[in-house]
Amino acid sequence: MAVLATVAAVLVPAASSAASSAPSSVRSSALPSVVAQPSGHHRAAPVAPQTVVIDGKRMRQARIALDRGDPALRATVKSLTAQADSWLGKGPWTVTDKPKPAPSGDPHDYLSQAPYWWPSQPKTDANPWGCPYVQRDGERNPEVDTGTDRPDIGKVFNSTTTLSLAWYYTGKKEYAEHAARILRTWFVDPATRMNPNLNHGQFIPCKYEGRAIGIIDFSQQYTSVLDALAILGTGAPGWTSGDRAGMRTWNKDFLDWLVNSPFGKEESAAKNNHGTFMDMQVAGLALATGDRSLARKTVLDARTKRIDPQIAADGSQPQELTRTRSWHYSTFDLVAYTRLAAIGEQVGVNLWAYEGPQGQSLFKAVDYLLPAATGAAPWPHPELEFKRFAASDIVHAAADAGDREARAAVPRLETPPGGDLWALRPAAEQLDSIAG
Numbered sequence: 001m002a003v004l005a006t007v008a009a010v011l012v013p014a015a016s017s018a019a020s021s022a023p024s025s026v027r028s029s030a031l032p033s034v035v036a037q038p039s040g041h042h043r044a045a046p047v048a049p050q051t052v053v054i055d056g057k058r059m060r061q062a063r064i065a066l067d068r069g070d071p072a073l074r075a076t077v078k079s080l081t082a083q084a085d086s087w088l089g090k091g092p093w094t095v096t097d098k099p100k101p102a103p104s105g106d107p108h109d110y111l112s113q114a115p116y117w118w119p120s121q122p123k124t125d126a127n128p129w130g131c132p133y134v135q136r137d138g139e140r141n142p143e144v145d146t147g148t149d150r151p152d153i154g155k156v157f158n159s160t161t162t163l164s165l166a167w168y169y170t171g172k173k174e175y176a177e178h179a180a181r182i183l184r185t186w187f188v189d190p191a192t193r194m195n196p197n198l199n200h201g202q203f204i205p206c207k208y209e210g211r212a213i214g215i216i217d218f219s220q221q222y223t224s225v226l227d228a229l230a231i232l233g234t235g236a237p238g239w240t241s242g243d244r245a246g247m248r249t250w251n252k253d254f255l256d257w258l259v260n261s262p263f264g265k266e267e268s269a270a271k272n273n274h275g276t277f278m279d280m281q282v283a284g285l286a287l288a289t290g291d292r293s294l295a296r297k298t299v300l301d302a303r304t305k306r307i308d309p310q311i312a313a314d315g316s317q318p319q320e321l322t323r324t325r326s327w328h329y330s331t332f333d334l335v336a337y338t339r340l341a342a343i344g345e346q347v348g349v350n351l352w353a354y355e356g357p358q359g360q361s362l363f364k365a366v367d368y369l370l371p372a373a374t375g376a377a378p379w380p381h382p383e384l385e386f387k388r389f390a391a392s393d394i395v396h397a398a399a400d401a402g403d404r405e406a407r408a409a410v411p412r413l414e415t416p417p418g419g420d421l422w423a424l425r426p427a428a429e430q431l432d433s434i435a436g
Contacts, residue, residue, distance in 0.1 A: 079419030084166035092185035131206035138324035177238035188246035212266035315368030393428035
């Protein structure tokens with residue numbers, strides 16, 4: 001709780017109640033150009049990264065407070081660097097090293113398998129897959145983590161996000177250099193790069209060579225990679241102009257595929273969390289590649305296209321409550337919404353302020369989770385593996401956006417296993433590990 005109190009004092013300047021509920025970019029105060037270190041050493045103040053979701057100005061404020069010796073932020077950075085250190089000896093990974101290529105035959109094409117589909121027959125020489133496959137919602141088939149790119153792309157996303165943040169706050173060049181190596185290998189180097197499409201995401205053996213639903217393999221985390229690229233772009237060692245140009249080209253090509261391919265159009269039409277995450281990914285990529293009009297339109301459309309049909313008057317998300325992992329999917333969908341709202345801030349759209357015809361809103365959706373998130377009451381819907389901490393980041397996001405109930409709930413949240421990193425990267429992440 002000391003961390004939260006100190007961070008609040010550092011990141012949210014004292015102001016009127018109206019000011020405290022304004023976007024964080026408006027609340028940011030003027031900062032000195034030179035920061036004095038406790039040792040007497042001086043260095044130039046950090047640059048605010050041009051991030052897509054995370055508030056770069058708040059990151060800059062946190063870095064300055066950290067450089068001044070803030071003890072609470074030092075403790076938080078210790079949690080962050082412990083995670084970063086665990087990545088230093090791992091990777092890089094490449095899409096080209098899976099045992100068999102995607103059905104296209106091109107080893108540069110990404111391949112993943114549907115996580116909740118299982119063989120229904122014994123595997124034999126005549127039926128090596130055990131087909132037909134049947135769905136078991138919420139139960140993850142271990143085949144998903146063998147022979148496909150899915151586990152490796154998760155490592156790429158998580159490692160580069162963590163390493164770039166650790167470099168920004170510590171200046172340790174090994175973090176930036178390793179993040180650069182991982183990104184370059186997966187996305188830029190011609191010998192090992194991934195083609196910018198997801199034509200073979202979440203295939204089902206003997207049934208589909210790829211599905212639109214496989215786009216969520218990227219959409220649930222790729223905006224964090226966009227933020228990592230922005231952080232490295234502030235001058236990270238090992239991240240070259242060629243790397244930046246290569247990633248920009250890849251992102252533009254990937255955005256074009258998302259917007260114009262049949263799979264992309266199908267995923268955009270999805271009515272549940274898949275559609276929300278698709279909007280978040282398209283808006284984030286559009287902002288990162290300079291198409292602010294597409295980013296703004298995507299966020300604006302989400303009001304009636306997503307919030308109205310997905311969130312009920314009481315704040316529940318009926319489509320997510322039908323799942324065997326209803327807690328996970330309710331928090332999961334709100335990760336996309338809160339990140340989409342953060343993108344909206346940058347293009348002049350306040351998604352938090354929107355209310356649907358029955359009073360639906362993001363605030364209500366977060367508040368619906370508060371009794372379970374704080375441990376005050378059990379979650380009253382099906383859940384195979386309840387993890388209370390899964391809601392922690394989205395409650396932080398609502399609190400920062402001005403939700404009084406969420407703000408009061410913050411001290412009672414469960415700390416995620418890797419520590420509460422909100423002070424260093426104020427943007428909701430998926431905190432529980434289930435994927436699909």
